[in-house]
Amino acid sequence: MFRYGNTNVDAIKLKLFPSSLSGDAKVWFYELSPGVITTWEEMRQAFVSRFFSLAKFDRLMGEIRGFSQHPNESLVDAWIRMKDLLCSCHGHGLGRGTIIQIFYHGLDEATQAILAARGIFLCRTPNEAHQLLKDRVLLKLDWYKDIKAKPLRKTVAFAENRDNS
Structure with a gap:
């Protein structure tokens, strides 16, 4: 402005x-x-x-509080969906600590284990956990997913080429 x-x-x-x-x-x-x-x-x-009627507000707050990671949804996609829900609910009044708790408890066990292993939710303030989730973990996990997937494709291609020889 x-x-x-x-x-x-x-x-x-x-x-x-x-x-x-x-x-x-x-x-x-x-x-x-x-x-x-x-x-x-x-x-x-x-x-x-x-x-933004009261009924719409209540419905959106219910979606936020009942957040859960979809099957086969990545951590990145789950976080983006959570942020979209929060943006669509004007005046939700939820602090970062509450948002982080709702998000974490809505994740599947495997994703929770990844975050726990990286120390995101251990000994952190809500602001620190939010910032780490936003800035570091999502980028690293996305990068790791891409790196991990690439050698697999090369191995498959190599095996196919060897079988055709």
Whole structure:
């Protein structure tokens, strides 16, 4: 976001907000009576109450709290899906510690064992565990998966070529 001179940040948000909308949200915005909403907080509350009902919030919170890793889903894909759920649930209010606990307990035993072996959830604060999961482990596991898969393909190709000789 930018700031020009002494312009109020809320005024900037109100000016930029319509350009972020599409579909039903854009129609809703342009049907608002002029002057009804005068502050950013009023706009935020009106938008959330219109497009983010309590029933939807409860459903999404249930999905987050009931998170579980799908069969054959990688740790990376599970983490991305968890992050998508969190982003879709405006105002979930969950701290990093709670998010990490829900995520970890939703993983299958094999994935939990990988994380435990790497010390991700042992003697770590929620922020440290979150950061390690985000920055290091996912990249290393993804890299390791690629490296491990490549020699297997070469071995299979070599064996096939040897059989044809």
